[in-house]
Each structure stands twice: as C-alpha cells, then as structure tokens.
Amino acid sequence: MLKSFWLLSALVFLAIASAPLQGGSPQQTGKPTPAPALTPPPAVAPPPPPVQTKNPVKPTAESQAKAKSIYQIDCALCHGDNGNGKTDLAASMELTMDDWTDPKTLANKQDWELFSIIRNGKGKMPPEDPGRANDTEVWNLIIYIRAFSKAPAAAPPPPAQ
Ligand code: HEC
Structure with missing residues (x-):
C-alpha cells in the first residue's frame, strides 16, 4: 500500500519535473509556466513501535496450572485466593483492592494495561520481576485472574434415562 503510494508519487513527480523539457504544449496559454x-514529499510519521495490545497466549491446562501456582505465591497474599482482595495483608497495609470476582471490575481494563501494571507495579503494588514470571506467564496470569469473575461451568445435566 505504502509502496505503491511512493511509486505513484515518484511518477507524478517525474511527470511534473519533465514537463518543461517538452517545450510549450499546444494546450498552454500565454501564461508563463x-x-x-519542488515540494518535499509529505512527512510520514514513523510507524509506532509494535505494542502487544492483545493477549497473545492461548491458555492450556498446564499454563493455567502454572499461573495458579505463581498467583498463589506472589499475588494471593494481597489479592486473595479467589481474587476478591479481602486479605489480612491488604487490610493491614490499608490497600484499596479491587474485587475481581465482580465481572465489572476488570471489564473495562485492557489486557495490556493489566500486563503493564503486573510488570511495572502500580502504587503500592510491587512489580513482578521477569525472573519470577516471564512474559508468557504474565499473560497467563491475566487469563487466570480474569477467570475469577466467571462462575464455574455448570455441570452438564445427566443424560435422560
Ligand atoms: C503487596 C500487595 C500486592 C501484591 C503482592 C500484588 N498486588 Fe496487584 N495490586 C495491589 C494493589 C494495592 C493494587 C491497586 C494499585 C493501584 O491502583 O494503585 C493492585 C492492582 C493490580 C492489578 C490492576 C487491576 C486492579 O485491580 O487494580 C492487577 C492486574 C494486579 N494487581 C495483579 C497482580 C498480580 C498478577 C500479582 C502477582 C504477580 C499481584 N497483583 C501482586 C497489591 C498487590
């Protein structure tokens, strides 16, 4: 797309630049040509660096089991085993915790925002070091914590006898 744009611009430029060499064409009026x-080509803003906006990870039972164990070691002490944020530590540190069991809590937060908060920390939340959870593991953590607001899948009804 961009390539053909530049090709087209180059052709147009050549056509303009070579016009005076052909001498006065019949259509030309008395006006001086x-x-x-020689306008420079329009400045094209450099494309922004690629930003991972969508969660690139497809959860598997294994990756979610890993996320759960990271969560329980590094996160649950503040956020709670079930993600509701009602923990003794949060209370004693006077932290204002979101309740992730409510589907509305994280509904308007994008995965990349959560990624950035987990990786860089925010306020009193400590950053998660890449040595403790690599990027793939953080993306899996996001899937894991989003699932706190999902009711456990209802058991399928027993087959009719
Ligand atoms: C020391 C307590 C503490 C620990 C440990 C902790 N958090 Fe947090 N977390 C917080 C606090 C406090 C906030 C609110 C930060 C703010 O908005 O100022 C927060 C915010 C978040 C948010 C942003 C969404 C929200 O509810 O505000 C995410 C996502 C999150 N934490 C994930 C994690 C994960 C994943 C871990 C483990 C790797 C973790 N946290 C460990 C205290 C903690």
Missing part, C-alpha cells in the same frame, strides 16, 4: 513545485 510556473516552475515545478
């Missing part, structure tokens, strides 16, 4: 405008 204006010098070909």
Whole structure:
C-alpha cells in the first residue's frame, strides 16, 4: 500500500519535473509556466513501535496450572485466593483492592494495561520481576485472574434415562 503510494508519487513527480523539457504544449496559454513545485514529499510519521495490545497466549491446562501456582505465591497474599482482595495483608497495609470476582471490575481494563501494571507495579503494588514470571506467564496470569469473575461451568445435566 505504502509502496505503491511512493511509486505513484515518484511518477507524478517525474511527470511534473519533465514537463518543461517538452517545450510549450499546444494546450498552454500565454501564461508563463510556473516552475515545478519542488515540494518535499509529505512527512510520514514513523510507524509506532509494535505494542502487544492483545493477549497473545492461548491458555492450556498446564499454563493455567502454572499461573495458579505463581498467583498463589506472589499475588494471593494481597489479592486473595479467589481474587476478591479481602486479605489480612491488604487490610493491614490499608490497600484499596479491587474485587475481581465482580465481572465489572476488570471489564473495562485492557489486557495490556493489566500486563503493564503486573510488570511495572502500580502504587503500592510491587512489580513482578521477569525472573519470577516471564512474559508468557504474565499473560497467563491475566487469563487466570480474569477467570475469577466467571462462575464455574455448570455441570452438564445427566443424560435422560
Ligand atoms: C503487596 C500487595 C500486592 C501484591 C503482592 C500484588 N498486588 Fe496487584 N495490586 C495491589 C494493589 C494495592 C493494587 C491497586 C494499585 C493501584 O491502583 O494503585 C493492585 C492492582 C493490580 C492489578 C490492576 C487491576 C486492579 O485491580 O487494580 C492487577 C492486574 C494486579 N494487581 C495483579 C497482580 C498480580 C498478577 C500479582 C502477582 C504477580 C499481584 N497483583 C501482586 C497489591 C498487590
């Protein structure tokens, strides 16, 4: 797309630049031919660096089991085993914790925002070091904590006898 744009611009530029060499064409009126405008090509903003906005991870039973164990060691002491944030530590540190068991809590937060908070920390939340959870593990943690608001899947009804 961009390539053909530049090709087209180059052709147009060549056409303008070579016009005076052909001498006065029959269509030309008495007006002096204006010098070909040597406008520089429009400045094209460099494309932004690629940002991972969507969770690139497809959860597997194994990766979610790993996420659960990381969560229980590094996160549950503040956020709670079930993600409701009602923990003794949060209370004693006077932390304002979100309740992730409510589906509305994280509904408007994008995965990349959560990723950035987990990786960099926020306020009194400590950053998660890459040595403790690599990027893939953090993306899996996000899937894990989002699942706190999902009711456990209802057991399928027993087959009719
Ligand atoms: C020391 C307590 C503490 C620990 C440990 C902790 N958090 Fe947090 N977390 C917080 C606090 C406090 C906030 C609110 C930060 C703010 O908005 O100022 C927060 C916010 C978040 C948020 C942003 C969404 C929200 O509810 O505000 C995510 C996501 C999150 N934590 C995930 C994690 C994960 C994953 C871990 C483990 C790797 C973890 N946290 C460990 C205290 C903690």
